[in-house]
Amino acid sequence: MTLGGKNALFRYLVPRKEPTLMKVAVPGQPAAWTVDGVPERPERCELIRSMLGLLGQRWPVLVLQVLGNGPLRFNELRRAVAPVTQRMLSASLRGLERDGLITRTVYPSAPPKVEYKLTEAGRTLNVALYNIADWVDANLETVTAARAAYGAKSLTHPLE
């Protein structure tokens, strides 16, 4: 089983503990973990997983999408991605800000005004999301049919 070339992403996704297939022996070189000859960067692995986890969450994706239309204030966002709760919106915004996908600007006024704005990184990540949507457009019937065909089988599935 080859590991080179197109499937390099995999090696960045495997967990750190006992990484079996990550160990790619390069002939003529000392045993080291490399990806296409480049030394593996654990932080890249971490970040890919982190981003996939982010995109799998409900609200951050929505926030990213609505901010693509321009900067918004907290309650504007809250209405835009309703029915998000304050808690979840706040948590999502902090997570996105932490990763540098949005900026948080406080205008010292009464009442307070806080503006959230997409960064360039956030904008480009948003674009990557459209690839998923494109895939769905191309495979909607396929998936729907597969699910229908699968319907007759057992029901108690831990994962959806």
Add this chain to the structure above:
Amino acid sequence: MTLGGKNALFRYLVPRKEPTLMKVAVPGQPAAWTVDGVPERPERCELIRSMLGLLGQRWPVLVLQVLGNGPLRFNELRRAVAPVTQRMLSASLRGLERDGLITRTVYPSAPPKVEYKLTEAGRTLNVALYNIADWVDANLETVTAARAAYGAKSLTHPLE
């Protein structure tokens, strides 16, 4: 705030309950939910969210990636994406099969042999994943710096 054009994905991601921004009033037409003039398809919304949820999970992504190298049997897969548990691998495989991303072929023999293989849909979805990896490659320093800069702030965050 405009909703047209580039940000159509958003409207497919909003929850069904009380969809605020989904309702796009088209002047001169009867009030109906449309996306770029095309009637909205709730099942597409569902599927996009479903796929994002799938990609946010730990093991299905890994399974998809390793199967990109060719078909594998259950225990081969288990070793390849170690340290996955049997339960999680089984659940992931059923989910992927349900969505038509992989096929499950049982060879009637003793001991039993089951082969899992990527479908064309699974292969193309795999490709979409590389866009996330590309984004990470382009923004690794940005995100790392943002996280470091954010470090000084409060600690109790419900979302990561």
Add this chain to the structure above:
DNA sequence: CTGAATCCATTGGGATACTG
């Protein structure tokens, strides 16, 4: 070999109330 069933710890995330 290929799973399913059971038990249990952690976490996501909603409702509500309160604050500068």
Add this chain to the structure above:
DNA sequence: CAGTATCCCAATGGATTCAG
């Protein structure tokens, strides 16, 4: 307006055991 704090429930997912 822009949040934080608390409570609580359901779902995720790991470890272990059982079965065809």
